[in-house]
Amino acid sequence: MSTVSAERLAAVFVEVADTLVDEFDLLDFLHTLADRAGSLVDAAAVGLLLADERGRLEYMAGSDEQVRLVELFQLQNDEGPCLEAFRGGHPVINVDLEAAAERWPLFAPRATAAGFRSVHAFPLRLRSDVIGVMNVFGDTRGGDFDETDVPIMQALSDVATIGLLQERAIRRGEVLTEQLQGALNSRIVIEQAKGAIAQVHEISVDEAFVRIRAYARSHNRRLTDVAHQIVDDLFSLPGLGRRS
Secondary structure (H helix, E strand, O other): OOOOOHHHHHHHHHHHHOOOOOOOOHHHHHHHHHHHHHHHHOOOEEEEEEEOOOOOEEEEEEOOHHHHHHHHHHHHHOOOHHHHHHHHOOOEEEEEHHHOOOOOOOHHHHHHHOOOOEEEEEEEEEOOEEEEEEEEEEOOOOOOOOOOHHHHHHHHHHHHHHHHHHHHHHHHOOOHHHHHHHHHHHHHHHHHHHHHHHHHHOOOHHHHHHHHHHHHHHOOOOHHHHHHHHHHOHHHOHHHHOOO
16 A cells, blocks of 8 residues: 555545435445545555445445446455455455466456456454445555555445444434345446436546536435436436536
């Protein structure tokens, strides 16, 4: 990890912990967590997966389209670092993907083909309760986390977990798994909106998401509501034709 000031770390932790706000947006929160975690360790990509009401991991957010595809491949083939971290409740650290074919014969080659060289997985946990996993991918070979990186990243994951749990318990009073299932359904709509914007404006899906998210924030609207509007009437939001 590159040197990070105490002020920067404090700001990130406060931002991740601050879920008790009006109109809390779970998906936007998860994308913010992915962005901040990646910036702290100069990661190539970060992906976040949460457990649904049946205890099965589902992809929820990531820093780019490439990591989404790799995470979905991981889930479909039931092997990889996020599954190990989720089931064991312990982080998976400094795995050299080029040397991990025996450990993950399907996942490791797919991840290296996507340009990733190392991976780390941190459970989103509170005591023995694990509600998801944060995967951190690097574009250099394993060993790039030192003894100070691991506790910081696990602490960030733990704070995010506490934030999610307290938002459910205090603000909403809902069952966490119901909220996560609702977010999963919303993610499908967001993927549809990304694809629609990307096709119409001939841009990448990553750029399409940047524009959708920026539009939602600049107009003080929920990410899901904007995505629904795009799917229902693609040309009702002309401002999405350019980066905000």
